[in-house]
Amino acid sequence: MVREEEKEVRNLVLGKYEMGRVLGKGTFAKVYHGRDLRTNESVAIKVINKDQVRRDGGMMDQIEREISVMRLVRHPNIVELKEVMATKSRIFFVMEYVRGGELFARVARGRLPEDQARRYFHQLISALDFCHSRGVSHRDLKPENLLLDEAGDLKISDFGLSALPEQLRHDGLLHTQCGTPAYVAPEVLRKKGYDGARADLWSCGVVLYVLLAGFLPFQHENVMRMYGKICKAEYQIPPWVSGEARRLISRLLVVDPEKRISISEIKQLSWFKKGVSRPTPLSIPPPKEEEADQDPDLELQSPRSYNAFELISTMSSGFDLSSLFENGRRAATVFAARFPAGKVVEKLEKVGRSLGFGVGKAKGCKVRLEGKAEGRKGRLAVTAEVFEVAPEVTLVEFGKESGDTLEFAKFCAEDVRPGLKDIVWAWQGDEPATADGGELGLPNLR
Template sequence: MDERPALFGKYEMGRLLGKGTFAKVYYAKQIDSGESVAIKVISKDQVKREGMMEQIKREIAVMRLVRHPNVAELKEVMATKTKIFFVMEYVRGGELFAKVAKGKLKEDEARKYFQQLISAVDFCHSRGVSHRDLKPENLLLDDNGDLKVSDFGLSALPEQLRNDGLLHTQCGTPAYVAPEVLRKKGYDGSKADIWSCGVILYVLLAGFLPFQDENLMKMYRKIFKAEFEFPPWFSTDARRLLSKLLVADPERRITIPAIMRVPWFRRGLTTHQAFSTEEPPPTAIEGQEDTKLPSPKFFNAFEFISSMSSGFDLSSLFENKRKTGSVFTSKCSVGAIMAKIEGVAKGMNFKVSKLKEFKFKLQGRTEGRKGPLAVTAEVFEVAPEVAVVEFCKSSGDTLEYAKFCEEDVRPGLKDIVWTWQGDQVSTVNNNAKLEEDQ
């Protein structure tokens, strides 16, 4: 290793592990603990030129919600003026498909990896994140031989959803990509992920791809028709499941809750594995109706940018003029949060009016330097037990708004607040002195 300074005084940089379109990935060691990590280095100028800065910020916010034993962990994000550094869990067992290159897997072993893959994908979908680039390079094995999906949501940086709520960008390796993605029409990212899981299961069991042809257009035609054959050694139950996974029409493709009920899939599952009771049940999956009480808008990667966690306050990093606002998380119920905000506002002699189901307007009754202060408060659901609340000034003086937040709102809401954005010093803001020449 050459004599270059430690990254942010924390990480000793090592060999280059790989290169992507926007990034280089290096092996590194945490100096204090000796822990191995992988550090993805992204050029800010390049992502700005490509107009991808907002996408990166969204994914960082959401990755803090994605903590799962079968997803490689995003540990920390740091930055300088020119570069962004993603510190990832280092998964040393190599790619799962290095095993497949030596020959097909036995059915029990293939099932174990498929169970772990579905567990990871289900968890991330419940958090509003679709991978959309599930392929061999993103499936790694740890020291225990367990599957880790790497770069979930970062390998395929998410495009804006259009007005129809669908994604419109082709990405991924063609052989693993769902037909609706190849057709360049709108598609549901989570349904496309399920197709890719089907291709992966086929490859684990067969040792080769279901759709392959030297002529790319012929391969596309096979994918569009879901035209493939089963090798003779596939069991009847495995064939039955694959016939439901590799369905060209995404509306008819099997869902994850249905996969979990398939006897072939359930075989050998242990109680601690896969689908624990701690996570939202399958009915919480995006797009399903809830006939009970209304709930606030689900916190989705594409709907709301929040960087309230320690080490992830990137507002200064991206030099964006964000609207003045305050954000906190709470473990209280949405009803309790709304009632508390209303009570505090009325105690301050603010008029409270409802703008929509989970959004208030708080209107001051006294004249300030720029007229009466008006503030909106909106609640977003992160998970069944966590909510994010955002305050924004809609009119009035900014200094008076800052005083309102610091001296009135914070003390008044302390009983329901879990963490305020920016309360813990961000790694980003303390590390401007790094040598830029990584």
């Protein structure tokens, strides 16, 4: 049966992609090599069976989270999610193809020279800093989830266990125990809540130790005994690790997360700065507000299109990826409107000014709103991008450009809603007028 299913998928033409050989298998998914028929570019296509998703609620949460997170984090050292598609029986993740395999395979052959380990660690910290700036914590960092491309550069993969700000409880902490035992932070094991970003840094400490030592810092055949070692930070650094690297590891593997070294402190260390330049995130800075104001004739550019699957998976509350939010609801960042893009943009600008935000235009069919008051992490800057679904139907997605993540969540969930009520058809997480896309003439993918 399994071989028949693989034959059925292999050589399938999926939109603009042709699927080829199996690259890997997991419990719930298979990954195939694919080829973009237009550009001949190689891609990796993860195929998930919908029946298995329906049977396992935890699997649904993982898919939703992974899609939601990977849309937020685009960085040279993070595997890129290119597209999500679906048929009646399967979900397809089209991702960047990373040829070099797992970093784990490289470490399994023995410890790395310190310069090489530092290069990988530098790229890991750069990508992680980018994730944390967008409120995303990975929660399962380990060499098996760090891939190497053909140039030998590191790429973080597998965001299935990652967390978004919407998962924080009233105490501002995460409470879900997850991760790989040997890499998990002690505060995660204590079940009292934890800061996901600081827990990621503990895992970075374990990764750095493994790269330099060639084995794990916390090992025991009895998992509970291993947890005991983790909670007391009982480990020994081998003598061949340099003094500077030893000090960094000892500042990462600190039981008290409040005393653990931060990313900004790591960046200042001389060991970290040696010999490597940090890659720049793949993002285009929007024009400053005053520059936009100087060009009153700046024309509204054509909005990007959302395909049917994206619309349904973003707006619907049925099986179809459930709005990309945790447990079916979260602070809304997306709404649908039954108005053309131009009218929606005008309304966004008007509401932004009424809230006391500076208003400017960004590249594409976007509106940029910047607060005038200093928040916890500087001024809140928000972009609202308008996507065209049909001639009279648009989708608007809010994104945080700068400022505090919790302030952004409040802006989306409370501040901006009242002023937009006369153009909104449905907010993400609310029941839309039709859950299966029928009114829009969209295919039912369930």
